[in-house]
Amino acid sequence: MSYTLSIGRLPSLASLFRGPHAKKKVALTGALVFAALAAEEFWRRKQTAKLKGTGVQSAVERRRQRRDRKVRVDKVFAKNLWYFIKIMFPSLRCKEFGTVILVGCLLTARSYLDIWVSDNGGDVVKAIVGRNLKRFIRKAVINILLMSVPISLVNNLLKYTISELQIMMRKRLTLYFHEEYLSNQTYYKVCNLDTRIQNVDQLLSQDVDKFTTSLATLYSNVAKPLLDIVLFSKRLARTLGSSGPLIMIMYFLLTSAILRAIQPPFGRLTADEQKLEGEYRLRHSRLITHSEEIAFYGGGKREKLYINESFNKVIRHLRKILRLRLYIGFIDSFLVKYLATIVGYCIVSVPIFLSRTQEMDQPHSNAVSSSLSHFSGADADEDDRLVRTGGAKEHIIKGSEDIAALYTRNSRLLMSLSSAIGRIVLAGKELPRISGYCARVTELEQVLYEVSQGYSENGSNSNTGPPKGLTPVFSVASSVDLFSSSSDLVSSRNHEAEELSSLCTPGKVIISDIIRFEHVNIISPDRTILCRDLNLEVPQGTNVLITGPNGCGKSSLFRVLAGLWPLYGKALYRPDSSKIFYVPQRPYLALGTLRDQIIYPLTKEEAEEQGCTDDALKQLLHDVYLDEVGNRKGGLDSVCDWSDVLSGGEKQRIAMARLFYHQPMYAVLDECTSAVSLDVEGHLYESAKKRNITLLTVSHRPSLWRFHEKILRFDGQGGYTFRDLDPAEIPAIHDTNASLSSSKPQPQTAYDGKKKDNIDGSIVEENSSFHHSSNSSGSNSTVPGRRKLDATTDVASE
């Protein structure tokens, strides 16, 4: 059966709003847009109202609201994103930027190949319907065979380069964070002095990865669809007129406005999900770290409760997200997939029906313009020429093959256009998730930067605001206030806070050959005054024993000495850090060989450069009575988890071997031989003295008195005594019952200036070199004890 059909374009967009119902159409479109905007506003208000509750906002609600604001897709997000983009793409010549360009080229190639596939598909259908075997073999076999190689190559290269881009971005950002985190002892300060980040490991590993992955895919999910929209619209406009693609685009714009309005706050939900996952992981890693102690206590059941509690929180949160996704996914599928398909069908088919009607009404109308001539054999250039000349010429297409070819080509192009717009809509929905990751990474950068800047070793408090170009996530610093906000403290009306503020004046660190504390105040991160106005000098060769009740600040003194805690007061003279070595009670054993344990923190290469030999290391093991460990299978090269394999005493002896290897000017021995037998302990101290290492020892063991010339004694109430150690008062070694300190703070009688036995059997003398009481008047009146000053409250109330 043969028939005549003329195909016209869709009426122009403006013509849609003309005609008898023009006003109604305009009003309807306006109402739709207005409804979408109103729905969005309604949703936003509903969320705010939920947070406000009954109208009285609690601090928690205010914090949550502030956090909500921080994870919105807004100017703050754009600014912070730009901050990180500058880190990941440091210059236009960097290889990351080159990869972005390469991805752009591949995306363009892919778009053109998509168009080719649509065109060729139309030709194949035409050949089948027209039973043209020659044409079929050319289009369906030879063409596809030839093009399959570049298409496959481009597709896979695209996947590869996008993944490579993600890896490059992750590498840049992670190394940037490592630089901040692992220098200036920031890792210590972030974990011990700042409470804002609980799971820095998760932020560094997972959050950075997710952030860069979503950014890399966002680029391809936005750049390609945008290009597709332009190319496919242009192509479709040739046959359907500009209205076809425009209607499709308008439909999707309206859809995305509706989806945006009803979208739950996925940004915040993503940030919360990451946080909960981090807490869950943290509980597992704590179990791994303390597995032995927990096993001894039989704490498995209790730990299960802890871990399950955290896991259940994750599950509840995931279910909540899943439910929200179900609801939003339903509306999404309905609007973006199925309703959009109907709109697409209409756009492709209406011109066919419309032109038939028009043909019946006006058989020779100019309004019916055709663009199908090339489907009946004319090539695309001919078609372009006809379109450019205005398309007024009517083309009569004979044969169903042309209709099939036209339909196949247009529907494929339209489907590609829809999917391109759909991907843009989806990318828009992805933005809140990225803003969630961005908020987490911003949190990390803010804390790392502020902590590393907020306290400098020379004691000067620099400005600890967030880095330039980053909008902070935390508006109020917590522990960092201790280092940075002395102005806040000064302004506090609270007397205790004022006292604390006066003690918190930054001191100076001066590099010297001796250790000298000049009017130094030791203050813990939670604002407890541990010691006021400490004055003492430790020349080389003078070994000092440090005693006092538990928690009085003995280790804290060394934290100040090492620069871990800020220096408050006047000045601290000390040698360069390489000349002071710290041996803690629980020695750290690194990953690696037995050799690595002794030379830590040097690497094998560094040690060899310094002339270290295996024989010398074995001699050190011999000196600490660990020959047996050195002779085990593998010797110095054996690798295992040394913290699990060695006993407490062995670990401490390894730490002493490490000390002897480094042979520093000063050694801080913080109860580092508590698990070693008395005879071995004595031998270790003798060895240290022989090596001319000046010792600062914290110990409760009377047996160690004989190795020291001076004693520093904290009273646990902010005061101390520092004096020569009289050989006559050194307890006999066999007097193991004598304890040098008590877990309780000492009675005030230690301050009355008379010679008295105090609770631990030590003697406080009147004529001490430095004798200081926290009571500055020196009278017997009640001395203010150690007070935990709740300055945080004061600052907050300010």
Ligand SMILES: Nc1ncnc2c1ncn2[C@@H]1O[C@H](COP(=O)(O)OP(=O)(O)OP(=O)(O)O)[C@@H](O)[C@H]1O
């Ligand atoms: N990171 C920290 N944040 C807050 N407070 C801390 C921190 N580290 C230590 N403290 C507190 O500082 C006080 C002094 O601690 P320190 O470790 O100096 O005690 P110590 O005299 O060495 O005690 P012990 O004899 O038991 O080892 C303690 O009350 C402790 O709780």
